[in-house]
Amino acid sequence: MxxxxxxxxxxxxxxxxxITNTTADNNDTNDDGSSLAKKHQAxxxxxxxxxxxxxxxxxxxxxxxxxxxxxxxxxxxxxQSQLLExxxxxxxxxxxxxxxxxxxxQIPQFLVEVGYALPGKTIVGxxxxxxxxxxxxxxxxxxxxxxxxxxxxxxxxxxxxxxxSESTVLKFLTDGMLLREAMNDPLLSKYSVIVLDEAHERxxxxxxxxxxxMEVLPKRKKGSxxxxxxxxxxxxxxxxxKFQSYFHGAPLLKVPGRTFPVEIFYTAEPExxxxxxxxRTAIQIHKCEGPGDILVxxxxxxxxxxxxxxxxxxxxxxxxxAPELVVYPLYSSLPPAQQKKxxxxxxxxxxxxxxxGRKVVVSTNIAETSLTIDGIVYVIDPGFSKQKVYNPRIxxxxxxxxxxxxxxxxxxxxxxxxxxxxxxxxxxTEQSFYNDLQETTYPEILRSKMANVVLTLKKLGIDDLVHxxxxxxxxxxxxxxxxxxxxxxGALDDEGDMTDLGRQMAELPLDPQxxxxxxxxxxxxxxxxxxxxxxxxxxxxxxxxxxxxxKAADEAKAQFADATSDHITLLNAxxxxxxxxxxxxxxxxxxxFINDRSIASAQNVKKQLRNIMTRLDIPLVTCRGSNGKYxxxxxxxxxxxxxxxxxxxxxxxGSYLTVKDNQIVYLHPSSVIDGKPQxxxxxxxxxxxxxxxxxxxxxxxxxxxxxAPHYFDLDNFPECEAKDELILEYKKKLRRG
DNA sequence: GAGCACTGC
Numbered sequence: 001m002x003x004x005x006x007x008x009x010x011x012x013x014x015x016x017x018x019i020t021n022t023t024a025d026n027n028d029t030n031d032d033g034s035s036l037a038k039k040h041q042a043x044x045x046x047x048x049x050x051x052x053x054x055x056x057x058x059x060x061x062x063x064x065x066x067x068x069x070x071x072x073x074x075x076x077x078x079x080q081s082q083l084l085e086x087x088x089x090x091x092x093x094x095x096x097x098x099x100x101x102x103x104x105x106q107i108p109q110f111l112v113e114v115g116y117a118l119p120g121k122t123i124v125g126x127x128x129x130x131x132x133x134x135x136x137x138x139x140x141x142x143x144x145x146x147x148x149x150x151x152x153x154x155x156x157x158x159x160x161x162x163x164x165s166e167s168t169v170l171k172f173l174t175d176g177m178l179l180r181e182a183m184n185d186p187l188l189s190k191y192s193v194i195v196l197d198e199a200h201e202r203x204x205x206x207x208x209x210x211x212x213x214m215e216v217l218p219k220r221k222k223g224s225x226x227x228x229x230x231x232x233x234x235x236x237x238x239x240x241x242k243f244q245s246y247f248h249g250a251p252l253l254k255v256p257g258r259t260f261p262v263e264i265f266y267t268a269e270p271e272x273x274x275x276x277x278x279x280r281t282a283i284q285i286h287k288c289e290g291p292g293d294i295l296v297x298x299x300x301x302x303x304x305x306x307x308x309x310x311x312x313x314x315x316x317x318x319x320x321x322a323p324e325l326v327v328y329p330l331y332s333s334l335p336p337a338q339q340k341k342x343x344x345x346x347x348x349x350x351x352x353x354x355x356x357g358r359k360v361v362v363s364t365n366i367a368e369t370s371l372t373i374d375g376i377v378y379v380i381d382p383g384f385s386k387q388k389v390y391n392p393r394i395x396x397x398x399x400x401x402x403x404x405x406x407x408x409x410x411x412x413x414x415x416x417x418x419x420x421x422x423x424x425x426x427x428x429t430e431q432s433f434y435n436d437l438q439e440t441t442y443p444e445i446l447r448s449k450m451a452n453v454v455l456t457l458k459k460l461g462i463d464d465l466v467h468x469x470x471x472x473x474x475x476x477x478x479x480x481x482x483x484x485x486x487x488x489x490g491a492l493d494d495e496g497d498m499t500d501l502g503r504q505m506a507e508l509p510l511d512p513q514x515x516x517x518x519x520x521x522x523x524x525x526x527x528x529x530x531x532x533x534x535x536x537x538x539x540x541x542x543x544x545x546x547x548x549x550x551k552a553a554d555e556a557k558a559q560f561a562d563a564t565s566d567h568i569t570l571l572n573a574x575x576x577x578x579x580x581x582x583x584x585x586x587x588x589x590x591x592x593f594i595n596d597r598s599i600a601s602a603q604n605v606k607k608q609l610r611n612i613m614t615r616l617d618i619p620l621v622t623c624r625g626s627n628g629k630y631x632x633x634x635x636x637x638x639x640x641x642x643x644x645x646x647x648x649x650x651x652x653x654g655s656y657l658t659v660k661d662n663q664i665v666y667l668h669p670s671s672v673i674d675g676k677p678q679x680x681x682x683x684x685x686x687x688x689x690x691x692x693x694x695x696x697x698x699x700x701x702x703x704x705x706x707x708a709p710h711y712f713d714l715d716n717f718p719e720c721e722a723k724d725e726l727i728l729e730y731k732k733k734l735r736r737g
Numbered sequence: 738g739a740g741c742a743c744t745g746c
Contacts, residue, residue, distance in 0.1 A: 690739095
């Protein structure tokens, strides 16, 4: 885009509105922060007294003015000029804002109002960890600015881009989406300001973005090719200082929130059974405390359903005269209709003038950040949640019930004070709170496999991973494992440089093994089948198995079963679903114990993958014969080709031993695999009552020897039939030359 | 013979 067209746009903008561009140009090199801020202030005053909306050129609606009145009450308004001054004179500013401060909706607006964005040229971007947040905040802000969603204000999430390159000046997007954009535009050239919201959550994407910004900011100083890039990092209280020091002493602005005090109670003694204690406490509150709803935090579906049942029974025991108590479970795999029930108001009194009823929500961590329930006055916090842990030694990611952090505990108790003063009952001792709990939850980057992150960073042009400035650097062993895997997959060469295959893999929104599987699948003549398998594996569990109808569910699944492969079973179910007419699909899913939300999102993923495949020139070919049957051998070969490092072999005792790590594992009972094959490859470990491997496909020694001769170290193999078979295959291979 | 916390591309 030439300079003259830029100038023209600017002129157009200026003539149709009162927006002036004091900083976005980066031409005002003589200005210091405070004079810029004064200009901003003048601009804002002009704006606020105007009756014409500069973004639309139309008069403001009456709704705009009424919303403006409430906006002006938000605590963040007191800090508007301070913030703008800090942003004007610094590249990075850290904002610490409590809930209710209004920072998320207002700060991005302050920035566009003073001209940081130029329509069609630069925009202000604001990241969110979750899609719902990105879409709902964008909608709210569009309403506040009295503009059309998708024009002046927009959002971008996976599968959905509601923004416009010509007119959008403020865009909300998920942190993962911004990372994707960075892969094609490493200097983030279309952004003039990036607001990283909810940075304290420390999602994988936020952490990578922060490290990336540390590299990008020196290249986006004033006067650089794409102009100056500003960054506003927004965090909840407590760890803002950590962000400040990470960003080399960037100014820190503290914005107070607006919440009510919450009284904290601890138990005198540690509780042995936290579910039972939580149930007891809920009943106790119902008996003894004033009106107000209760929120109970537990760790998983089963625990929650059990606790709900016990609380209902406890309430029944109180008799018909006690006020009514309604109990709702809440976890993510619950159908949306049932999730919405938590918002139904608590029941009224049983008799006119009597004490009102009460609502109890028993929830996973979803209620800690993702969902806010109004009217909660009491919180019960047993102090646990399920957390992902990664063990690089055995290369296993698993879910473990673990103690929460003090930051989480404070977040949970805060849920009691959103509408009025509340109480929080922590089912552990005060001593335990201070001595046993960690201050903050380990960031996700320290609990995850790094293969995908490493691939992303390489694609972003960052070669020196060892010196990449992570806020919390992952363990060297975790990085080593990632580099090793990517080398095995052929994404990185022996020097650690990205290969053409690696570049293609980075384009796909998948784990590296799955990317490789998809890219190489045409070699096995089955990319149509592999894209279905990969899509079905990228979504939550498709086969449902409710405890009360386990047998029927197993029978339904058996119709799709392929005795050699859980992966192909998944493929059969998915392919059957696609054959069903759209209007009958919901019923079909119900009849066949298929999770309809899940399989529908698999279809979305597939659509996206096929678009990328077209772009990368990966042909779509099928191994389906004229009889409609798959050549399952070639599918299993395609699986083996990408997953030979996740292989286990049968031992005499009937258990399996993983190659390289020598872990004893067992076939998961949900597997449809027939008998005990010699060689299996597996998708995941499930560390529960035993070390299970889940989603398993039988493979063959000869394929492994063909596809991954370098991977198998026969000298260190225990004596077993699998080894004998492998040796035989090697000999055959030698003879073949 | 069993259990998927929560996100995201």
